[in-house]
Amino acid sequence: MERSVIDRGRRNFLTGRRLSRPDRPRPPWARAASVAAACTGCGACVPACPQGIIALDETGRPALDFSRNDCSFCGACAEACPEPVFDRAIPAFEHRAVIGADCFARRGIVCQSCGDACPESAIRFKARLGGPVLPELATDRCSGCGACVAACPAQAVTVSMPALEAAHA
C-alpha cells in the first residue's frame, strides 16, 4: 500500500502531473477517488452550478469554494457531468463544518452568524459565565452545505473530513 502511494507520487513528480489536495471539498456525490479516476477536467460542472461555488483546482479538477456561497443540493453539477464521477446513491458530502479558534464568540465578541445561517440547526449556542454564548456544532446534523462558512465574519469556519480530523487529533 505504502509502496503504491510512493510509486504514484514519484510517477506524478516525474511526469509533472500535480496532485489534488486530499482535503479539498469536491462537488456533492463525488469523492476524491471518483474525481481522480473518472474526471476529464472538461469543466461542464462549473457553469452548471447556480450557486457559483465550483471552480477547477490547480489539477484541473472541480473543487468547491464555500467562501462564495453554499451548496443547495440542486444536482445540476451531477446532471451536467458526462463521466461517471457522481453517484447520487451515496451521501452528498463526507465533510463536516469545523469552527476554528478565530471565532469571534470564542474571542469574547458577540456573534451567532453561523447558527443563523445553518439550515439544519446544527449549530447551537451554549451559555457561559463571563462571555458571549459559544457555538457548538452537532456533527450528526451537519449536511456539509457550507452555509456557515460564507456567513462567518471571522472566516473561522471550514469544512473537514472526519477521518482527517481524527488523524490530526
Ligand code: SF4
Ligand atoms: S448541487 Fe447544485 S449548488 Fe451544489 S455544487 Fe452542485 S450545482 Fe452547485
Ligand code: SF4
Ligand atoms: S459566525 Fe464565526 S465568529 Fe460568529 S459565532 Fe459562528 S464561528 Fe464564531
Ligand code: SF4
Ligand atoms: S455546513 Fe451547513 S449544515 Fe453543516 S453546520 Fe454549516 S450550515 Fe449547518
